[in-house]
Amino acid sequence: MLGTTMNPTLQEILDLMARIGRPVQLMEVCGTHTMAIFRTGLRALLPESLRLLSGPGCPVCVTHDRFLEHALAIAAAPGTLITTFGDMLRVPGRSGSLETARANGANVQVVYSPLDALATARQHPELRVVFLGIGFETTAPATAGALLEAARTGVTNFMVLSAHKTIPNALAALLNSGEVKIDGFLMPGHVSVITGTHIYDVVASDFQRPAVVTGFEAEEILAGIALTLRMIAAGHPEVGNAYGHTVTAEGNRKARELLREVFEPCDDVWRGLGLIPGSGLQIRPAFAAHDAARAFPAPDAPVPETSRGCRCGDVLRGVITPPQCPLFRNVCTPWSPQGACMVSSEGTCAAYFRFS
């Protein structure tokens, strides 16, 4: 928390806002960042004309119900075992959740790593063990690593159902739609060290918006906001770094190479954002044997992105804040979540519930 005396960075932000002379909206696109911004209590200190929005940065939240229905269909098939990160378990879909499927006898196991899923596959050669691959550029390399290991060691019953996604196309889709005015992006430090800043280049070059990497402490977030506003005031958007550590354009080369070896871009649907060309990652034909999407065709029926009046999609686009959802807090709570954004600890609704 910041002290009550006027902080020099905050003063600079006020000065810059006066210079810019119009309202500014900045978006952060990482679940951990969402929580960090809440924790610092910064929103209350910023001028009203400067708004911080939360974007589509929570992997479970952006995963469309279509994927969940596909996973539930696999769980219902004989001789299968679904392995998933815990956050996916309670997401309510049209035909229930993975948790209810498990209660009804399906094999569903929570894992902390795709490598745990691989170990399960080794222990259960009689089952087809399907790992639900969700997450962005930081998580997809882990899935790729486990899949390569399965291929190398001949664990043929290990499969991945991939809903992995990449962030840049989603940001472009948000900006293209023009539905919400976004003047710049705050990017999360530790993730950016891994992804590299090149993935944000499109924001500055094609959309003329600044994208600034910041840390998680109040001071660091303020410094990131100040740098973003300086670029806006100067009319000179760039990809910038206000994180006190080395962030290279390249990021972690090994992780990127592994991702490319196993996955190729595909069109994908996002909760809230719909179909975004080139925003998904599908398993390359060379690893078809480990691709659950090939072994288990997706259900035919079209699936709406969400159900029960949940407005997660609008939350993910920054169109509404969670308190504007009629279900928030009275019907929808972390104990009885009606949508993915309340289930996931990284979700915006869960963050609002906890901190406001």
Next chain:
Amino acid sequence: MCLAIPARVLEVNGNDAVITVQGVQRTANLMLLEDTVQPGDYILLHAGFALRKWTAAEAQEQEQLLAEVGLGPRD
């Protein structure tokens, strides 16, 4: 599925490391790590993989953030 969990390296065995995450011992795969680590170093752990080396200060800051928002390492 926390994005980044700080872990301390206890032991390095080839491509794997024995690590401790808030008192719980686990294994981290090192195949994605570009730095070399030794016992006592901190790493950023994500989905079972070490993604990079962390300074003790960074690890502490992240641990504090996770604790304050009510997230243990296993969420």
